[in-house]
Amino acid sequence: xxxxxxxxxxxxxxxxxxxxxxxxxxxxxxxxxxxxxxxxxxxxxxxxxxxxxxxxxxxxxxxxxxxxxxxxxxxxxxxxxxxxxxxxxxxxxxxxxxxxxxxxxxxxxxxxxxxxxxxxxxxxxxxxxxxxxxxxxxxxxxxxxxxxxxxxxxxxxxxxxxxxxxxxxxxxxx
Amino acid sequence: xxxxxxxxxxxxxxxxxxxxxxxxxxxxxxxxxxxxxxxxxxxxxxxxxxxxxxxxxxxxxxxxxxxxxxxxxxxxxxxxxxxxxxxxxxxxxxxxxxxxxxxxxxxxxxxxxxxxxxxxxxxxxxxxxxxxxxxxxxxxxxxxxxxxxxxxxxxxxxxxxxxxxxxxxxxxxxxxxxxxxxxxxxxxxxxxxxxxxxxxxxxxxxxxxxxxxxxxxxxxxxxxxxxxxxxxxxxxxxxxxxxxxxxxxxxx
Numbered sequence: 249x250x251x252x253x254x255x256x257x258x259x260x261x262x263x264x265x266x267x268x269x270x271x272x273x274x275x276x277x278x279x280x281x282x283x284x285x286x287x288x289x290x291x292x293x294x295x296x297x298x299x300x301x302x303x304x305x306x307x308x309x310x311x312x313x314x315x316x317x318x319x320x321x322x323x324x325x326x327x328x329x330x331x332x333x334x335x336x337x338x339x340x341x342x343x344x345x346x347x348x349x350x351x352x353x354x355x356x357x358x359x360x361x362x363x364x365x366x367x368x369x370x371x372x373x374x375x376x377x378x379x380x381x382x383x384x385x386x387x388x389x390x391x392x393x394x395x396x397x398x399x400x401x402x403x404x405x406x407x408x409x410x411x412x413x414x415x416x417x418x419x420x421x422x
Numbered sequence: 423x424x425x426x427x428x429x430x431x432x433x434x435x436x437x438x439x440x441x442x443x444x445x446x447x448x449x450x451x452x453x454x455x456x457x458x459x460x461x462x463x464x465x466x467x468x469x470x471x472x473x474x475x476x477x478x479x480x481x482x483x484x485x486x487x488x489x490x491x492x493x494x495x496x497x498x499x500x501x502x503x504x505x506x507x508x509x510x511x512x513x514x515x516x517x518x519x520x521x522x523x524x525x526x527x528x529x530x531x532x533x534x535x536x537x538x539x540x541x542x543x544x545x546x547x548x549x550x551x552x553x554x555x556x557x558x559x560x561x562x563x564x565x566x567x568x569x570x571x572x573x574x575x576x577x578x579x580x581x582x583x584x585x586x587x588x589x590x591x592x593x594x595x596x597x598x599x600x601x602x603x604x605x606x607x608x609x610x611x612x613x614x615x616x617x618x619x620x621x622x623x624x625x626x627x628x629x630x631x632x633x634x635x636x637x638x639x640x641x642x643x644x645x646x647x648x649x650x651x652x653x654x655x656x657x658x659x660x661x662x663x664x665x666x667x668x669x670x671x672x673x674x
Binding site: 257258286287363374379402406409 | 471486
């Protein structure tokens with residue numbers, strides 16, 4: 249890498265360490281694995297930096313992070329990925345929404361575990377949209393899927409969260 | 423727009439991903455339809471909960487410094503994902519890559535560091551229209567100024583090179599490399615020459631060293647316990663002449 253390229257890399261990639269770690273942590277659900285994934289992602293990013301064509305470095309870097317994280321999942325948590333399929337999930341659960349649901353602050357922990365329970369593909373979409381604030385187009389870039397798939401994953405992810413949270417709050421009732 | 427359509431588009435609506443027309447249609451519907459309005463409230467509440475800062479995992483300081491400070495190859499020994507050789511090779515690449523400014527500064531020799539600040543100061547002096555603190559072509563005005571007004575604890579050589587067509591433009595007090603330094607400004611056919619000088623930390627004389635940075639020519643040497651740095655966009659030959667003349671006249 250030339251000096252100017254190195255500088256570009258720093259400017260474009262280094263500010264997104266938090267975003268990279270957040271996504272890796274949510275996908276792997278393992279703090280050590282997340283660190284490995286981020287480190288590996290920066291290595292890959294440096295290696296393939298020539299294919300970055302400027303603009304916002306975050307979606308580009310996150311695309312590498314998600315691939316690295318899914319590689320890790322495929323190796324160590326293969327059942328987690330296998331359990332989800334956009335096609336089959338497209339039938340079924342979309343019609344029904346739980347009734348009005350107010351989430352109190354003390355339910356933070358249940359929100360966390362509900363999100364952890366989502367299939368990784370849905371969790372990824374929710375994390376990128378809600379925690380990272382990416383647009384549908386950016387998420388499509390990161391996940392390498394059509395924008396329509398992004399839209400349905402986000403909708404479905406949220407509905408499943410609502411259902412899980414509604415379930416968990418009902419369990420607490422006497 | 424009916425409830426089914428609204429329900430289908432509620433999420434992209436909440437995300438601001440719809441075109442204006444549909445966005446407004448749904449907004450109208452949500453005002454009128456209580457059931458759909460409830461759905462939207464519920465969604466809103468979920469989104470608020472997801473925005474809680476506690477859910478965001480920030481990169482641990484150790485990881486951050488591992489990516490930014492020169493410990494990557496060491497840490498790679500503990501890696502679990504990649505074959506070690508690839509990791510080390512890539513780690514070195516990353517190291518070189520990421521450390522960038524930091525390592526450039528750390529690995530730089532003292533001369534490189536000074537060259538950078540001297541060059542930056544030269545460029546700044548041209549840009550901010552602050553070339554001189556004392557503007558005079560008379561060395562007998564410039565030289566005392568540094569002692570009387572700037573209260574420097576050393577007396578710079580200020581040779582008069584006007585006969586050789588290097589005109590003294592004046593002097594400036596700068597602060598470089600953690601110390602006050604004298605900047606003398608000479609002109610050669612409208613090219614500005616900044617000459618920086620300050621007492622050296624060693625007593626050893628150094629011959630003239632040559633550098634080129636960003637198209638500027640740099641010369642530096644040490645003589646009679648004083649350090650000299652010269653920067654200009656003047657061509658090599660004329661700058662070398664200047665250095666030679668300066669040394670001859672200063673030695674007188």
